[in-house]
Amino acid sequence: MKEARLDFLRELANIGTGHATTALSQMLNGRLFQLVVPDAQMLPFTEAAEYMGGAEQVVVGIFIVISGDVKGHMAFLQPLESALVLLRLLTGIEQPELDELGRSALQELGNIMVTSYLNALSTMTNLLMVPSVPGLAIDMAGAVWESVLAGAQVTDEVTVIRTRFSADGEDIEGHILFLPDHEDFEKVARLFGLGEL
Amino acid sequence: MTEVFVNMGEISSSKNQGILTTVGLGSCVGVALYDPQVKVGVMGHIFLPQSRPNDPQAPPGKYADTGIPAMIEEAVRLGASRSRLHAKLAGGANLFPNLSMSSTSIGQQNINAVVEHLKKHGIPVVSQDVAGSHGRKMRFFVENGVVTVTAIGKDPVEI
Numbered sequence: 001m002k003e004a005r006l007d008f009l010r011e012l013a014n015i016g017t018g019h020a021t022t023a024l025s026q027m028l029n030g031r032l033f034q035l036v037v038p039d040a041q042m043l044p045f046t047e048a049a050e051y052m053g054g055a056e057q058v059v060v061g062i063f064i065v066i067s068g069d070v071k072g073h074m075a076f077l078q079p080l081e082s083a084l085v086l087l088r089l090l091t092g093i094e095q096p097e098l099d100e101l102g103r104s105a106l107q108e109l110g111n112i113m114v115t116s117y118l119n120a121l122s123t124m125t126n127l128l129m130v131p132s133v134p135g136l137a138i139d140m141a142g143a144v145w146e147s148v149l150a151g152a153q154v155t156d157e158v159t160v161i162r163t164r165f166s167a168d169g170e171d172i173e174g175h176i177l178f179l180p181d182h183e184d185f186e187k188v189a190r191l192f193g194l195g196e197l
Numbered sequence: 198m199t200e201v202f203v204n205m206g207e208i209s210s211s212k213n214q215g216i217l218t219t220v221g222l223g224s225c226v227g228v229a230l231y232d233p234q235v236k237v238g239v240m241g242h243i244f245l246p247q248s249r250p251n252d253p254q255a256p257p258g259k260y261a262d263t264g265i266p267a268m269i270e271e272a273v274r275l276g277a278s279r280s281r282l283h284a285k286l287a288g289g290a291n292l293f294p295n296l297s298m299s300s301t302s303i304g305q306q307n308i309n310a311v312v313e314h315l316k317k318h319g320i321p322v323v324s325q326d327v328a329g330s331h332g333r334k335m336r337f338f339v340e341n342g343v344v345t346v347t348a349i350g351k352d353p354v355e356i
Binding site: 046054055056058061063064065132133135136137139140141142143144145146147149150151153155156 | 204205206207220221222223224225244245249251252255259290291292293294295296303304330331332333334349
């Protein structure tokens, strides 16, 4: 059951990140490539922060609420260094510190990432998934993770999709959390021909 | 000095010495209970305000309603007196303030629940650094009851 669920999420992740990468790459004049097939892992929720390099590492987190036929939440988290590489590609400016403009550019990049991911799933399933305006937090990984998990009311395990990109010879790491409400997850699974997961 | 890291939903304790640390408090609330006379300290890292029937395996420290009584029991087990215990709080932030998912953020709900359950047990909150929209690291020095709170890019502040 757990394996079937993970396989299914990997499949969703492949479709979603494929589309998201294409959308981002278009913004960056084709300089962004997906490096590896996204890897889905199910983690006890207390370990999620450690998974990304420790609870104290600074991350950039985008968090949205999904409404429509499928309700839930979605998040995109990146180590700060990765986010700064993306920002440099987008603006051509090296930014050691984030100013307001940098923050809103990151918010927009994250927004493109999650909405194109959702659009891909929406098109495949014919289920409406409407993202909210994105929330942006740049803070300790632990603080961002627990706020995402509490916001989505995840209390046991969380499936994290890790994906890696390459741009201008540099590796960029990102973590996607697709957190549909339980009953809506089953709805999506059924449309993909899967039974009880 | 030994430093123990208290993860989400956990409760840790120490007597006379040691540091109890919680890294990355967002919407969670870190609670430091202390009896200064016998130098007993207990730290909790509360995730949500109220325990739920669909999560029966949850450790007591995950929710405020079960966590606060469990922390008090742990303090008493180590020789603390209920009447001497006081509490210091940190966390309960709202990292995504523009996503108003409900009128009261989860962080604020956590703070309210922790304060309510401490009050129910007659434990005063002597200092706190809560709410706002940033993450926090909380360190609790059991030898003297000092608690420091750090935000990213800032120096630790004693509360």
